Amino acid sequence: MVIGRLLSSACLLACLAKVPTAANPVNDASIWVVDDIALRYLLLGLRLGRHLPRLVDSYHGPAELSEAVDGEPLTPAAELHDEAMQLAGMAAELPADTATRRRRVSWLIAQVGAMGALARLAGGEEIGYVDLVEDLYDIEVQLEPDATFDTARRMLDSALRGSGSLRERLADHDSRGRVPPERIIALASELSARLRTRARTQLWLPERESLRIEAARDVGWTIDAQFLGAGRSVVRINIDRPLTFGTLAELVAHEGYPGHHAEASVKDDLLASVGHEELSLSTTLSPQGLVSEGMAGIGREVVMSDDELGSELQRLARSVDRRLDVASGLMVQRARRLLAPALGNAAVALHRDGEPVDEVRSYLADVGLVSDERLDETISRLRDPVLRTQPFAHIEGRRLVLEWLEVHGQTRGFNRLLSEQQTPHALRSELNPT
8 A cells, every 4th residue: 555655653643643622523433434544645735745755745753754755755656556546446436425534535536536647647648738727727728718818908009008019018118117126025024014904804814924025036936925824934036037016916925925935824723733634734736736826827816906905006106216107017917817728728729729839939929928038937837747737826826716706705705715725616606606
């Protein structure tokens, strides 16, 4: 059995052991079944993460578990696939007599289903691009119609006065709205504090949660976030890269409040600490990743309207002796949200339709209006064997969460998303109940 591979009995017992409490009595037989599944799930994710290093976004479970997995021989992908299928069967037999338990069962089955697909991919199996995306994220791939991009171009044409192409005017707009590099961390921290206050006013957050923002240099990414457990996260921002005031605000909200940090803190406090230990492992290429990206993508709009954001950005710009055209800036951000699905269209063209890279590059420049300075990185990610699927986590995640919140209410609905184990299928079922 995969679970026992080179793990000592002492380690397994330590990871399985529960401290008896009134809320978690050791004589409850179901506790031990749940713990066994959670342990096997964590082992599966950690072992699969050694084949696909960018699968695990964060892990704050027992350190002994990750240390043991790191020290053992690489588990064959075929064994990981078999373990995923066994776990799906075990999860299906868990008690489902409450809404919380039903959500957990559905969540585990969806997650290990995605892990099974990734194990097949790691084992060298060829999986069609659209099939892989749908297996990983529990969605149906949809191409964005050209009409969406036409609307975005009209919005940009109205917002960006002057001569030159839209890409040229957009580049000029960005260059005039950039944050001084030496002030990025200070302004990001100030924005984060304001968003935290808004989030705490409208949403539930644990008292102990905290977020630290740090500078990074000489790295190949723009922003990196890590949930450390116990309500703590660290966000690192690459200050070598140019960032506009608007982009900085969206990044800080996405990774912090009420985005990934807020979600991880709430789920750790309300779920992982009381028997749902599988949530101590966060994965990117999964149904969990899609719902999480959708929440992070829409969260700022839940706690702070565009107009309120504009006032915040104006205030921050004045603090560094900059002037912003807030109305134009907000219009540009709305247009860019409409342009984002061009990345998904490009990925399908490249991997399903076999379009040449040069043509895909031209599409991203002409239709998606991707800047010259970002084109190489964008193409590189689209060609990556793993990261090529991620555009759909962001695109379809935001689309699904936005539609779901329109039905269930922004504040009430977002509080539910923060505190519940949800899958794309479950969210869709609440949109179209049968």
